[in-house]
Amino acid sequence: MLAGVAGAPPARPAAAWARVAEGVEYRWLDLASPRGTARAHLLSVELDRAGVSLGLLYPGKVAARSALSSLADGAAAVGGVNGDFFHLTESQHPGVPATGAPVGPAVAEGRALKAAVPTAQRYGPALPRGADARQVWGVGADGTARLGELVLDGAVSSAAGEWPLGGLNQYALPQGSVGLFTADWGAASRARAVCGSDTRRDAPCVEEAYEVTVRAGRVVSVAGAPGSGPIAEGTSVLVGREAGAARLRRLAVGDRVRLRYGLVAADGGAPFRFAVGGFPVLRSGVPVAGLDGAVAAVRTAAGIGESGRRVWLLALDGSPEFRQGLTLAELARVTAELGAAEAVNLDGGGSSTLVARQSGAAGVRVLNHPSGGTQRPVPNGVGVFAAG
Structure with missing residues (x-):
């Protein structure tokens, strides 16, 4: 049982893990913080199970957006979360339309879709010291999840x-x-x-x-x-x-x-089969230095186990009862307590969405409450795939 981000016990007991598919489970967990309670919705994914994999969800074009549930159903995914930060609005250059395109690199089925914008031109929260827009997380050809930087x-x-x-x-x-x-x-x-x-x-x-x-x-x-x-x-x-x-x-x-x-x-490692932009908040089980500990928000994250064969996908609940959210420093501690050795912060706020297909259902269902009251169309997400 996680102890809660502020060292106190969870405000409520966590729900038991529920099977989504062989090797994929869902649960929710309430976490105490100095501001109140944050509810985390979690997918646990065992990549060493036969037929279980992760992949990039996107609408078929880089500069396009769709609801995460539509992206998941269109790809026959059993679950997923939203992905990278993106070019949502354009107020600084009148007459120039927003593109909806993601900030960081993206790889789908081993194919390079896009590269990173200059770090100063990214959208999203301020980066921790040493981070940049080229950072990603994903899965290599060997089926192992890892963090990286794509150039x-x-x-x-x-x-x-x-x-x-x-x-x-x-x-x-x-x-x-x-x-x-x-x-x-x-x-x-x-x-x-x-x-x-x-x-x-x-x-x-x-x-x-x-x-x-x-x-x-x-x-x-x-x-x-x-x-x-x-x-x-x-x-x-x-x-x-x-x-x-x-x-x-x-x-x-x-x-x-x-x-x-x-x-x-950038490190000369093996090519990614799938990758999506996101900046690290946890390295070798330790929170990254300089993470913001003051600004709380509804957030999405992905944690990777030490072997790279277990992944946790997390999206906070955006309903008024739980909208206090977590700081980046708190998010890092939560992913570490789950068992992650590495973790990244993905797009949050109104984008934070977690979906899963319940037993016997024809499609996925949104399991958290997006803070805008409905799903925000997003340019990409992380899909969970399973044989049964």
Whole structure:
């Protein structure tokens, strides 16, 4: 029994674990804090059970959102939680629409969907010291869950030269870079990609921007500003800002262009089969230094057991009775007491949602109470899959 985040016993007994599927269980747990009671909804996932796995839930495009329950049912998941922080609103650049795209990297079924925005351009709570927008958690090809950091490795090659890629399907590009948008991006505007800076999210959009469309290895069109609308399969759009725009201006319709890109683990580790953005709050069973201990909120987290074969997915309840929430420091202690050696903080507030399929049900049900009163559409989540 967890002792409660403030050292007091839980305000109420925890519910017993209930079977969702073989190797997947659900329970809720009330936790005392100086502010009152927080209720945690939990999924325990045993990755060493046959047929049990985790995967990325998303609407099929990076810059798109859907309710978590719809994402889970569409993928035939038995449970899940919401995932990364995302570009929900855009008040700092009038006339530029929000994209709904996530902050950090994303990998689905071993395929790189997107890279991380510059850390200064991320949305979400202030990061602990040493954290950045490239951090993820996920599962490797060996079926083991782990934390990591994914770095974009890519380049644009043509007769005019070779340039490194500074972005992949992301709503904000580093200054002076060239970013790549593929069919995975969706129909959202690419205009936000040239706004902000490497140090300020509210820095103005740049005037020196350029867009080049490539199909079948050749430039098929150029434009003086980022566009919008769906990108066809087999077509790529390059967006440059500042020095990156100047480089793209050297390309003309008909020029041959070769594109290469991928996400690699910064520590040289094995590729992720699935990964979603989130920053660490627990390392080797110890809370990360510098975690905020003052600001409480409704939160979502994922904890990983020492072997990497057990995962806990946690979403706090957002109903008025429990909306006091937890601080990041408290969240780290809760995941440690569950048995996690590593844990990450995911998007919270109105996004915090946990779903599971109950015995005999055709689809999942929302088991916590989202703080907005209903599910907030999200760009991605973590799906739990089981054979039965």
